[in-house]
Amino acid sequence: MVLADRGLYARWLFRRIIRLGWHPFLRINTGGTFRPQGSVRGVPLQTLGPQPGTSWQGTGSAFKGRHRQLHCPLLACWEAGYKDPWLLLTDLPPASSTACWYGLRAWIEQGCKITKRAGWQWQRTQRTRPDRAARLWRAVAVATLWLLSVGGVAEETIPASTVPDITPLVSRKLRTRCATRLRLVRVFRRGWICILVALLDQAPLPEGRLVPEPWPAVPEPEAEVPDLLILEEPQAA
Secondary structure (H helix, E strand, C coil): CEEECHHHCCHHHHHHHHHCCCCEEEECCCCCEEEECCCCCCEEHHHCCCCCCEEEEEEEEECCCCCCCEEEEEEEEECCCCCCCEEEEECCCHHHCCHHHHHHHHHHHHHHHHHCCCCCCHHHCCCCCHHHHHHHHHHHHHHHHHHHHHHHHHHHCCCHHHCCCCHHHCCCCCCCCCCCCCCCCCHHHHHHHHHHHHHHCCCCCCCCCCCCCCCCCCCCCCCCCCCCCCCCCCCCC
16 A cells, blocks of 8 residues: 655556555545445536535546546545545555555654664665665664664553643643644654663663554455546646
8 A cells, every 4th residue: 555645646646556556545635526336417526526525435536627637436434633645546445445554644754753863863874776775675674673662662661750740831722733732752762761771770671562553454346447547637736
């Protein structure tokens, strides 16, 4: 499964993903139209998820025009706390997919962040040979898994008494995001600190425990997915 934000949608990308045997999950802008299968007229994309708490999924034709039309399934979902809805084009049948899978893209973004400036400083590497870079990436992957597992255990075992109540000291109500729970220290950094402290104290290295969420299962479609007509889409904002 390939997840991409609105700025990365393109006809050649959609076609290449399918050709390689993967499943695209590409987000598009709310501009444009979609004509559900069996319907005579198209409807604006923004009407498929008009407000928070609404969702829609089905097969049809996205966009107008002979040189822009794309026949494929569309998943629309607008969860509470988010600014805009998710409008996703994919080749998976609507009955075998769900828009919530797109939330995995946030994990990918955080993984890129800790691989570079927030963690392993990959942007400083001077390796140019792919085989040598691949070996280093394997080490980075294993080390990242270790730090996240140790940091996760440490976060769950923090005594409540060690967190002072600063509510009376705050003069105004702080603005918080509705969609996420903000952390003062990321799990990766907390694991880094725990391992570093163990090394300095010459104590046994913590092992941690990681119970990941199950990866989304993609059921086999009942019928072969028809060839897709992939043409131009409206310019992304």
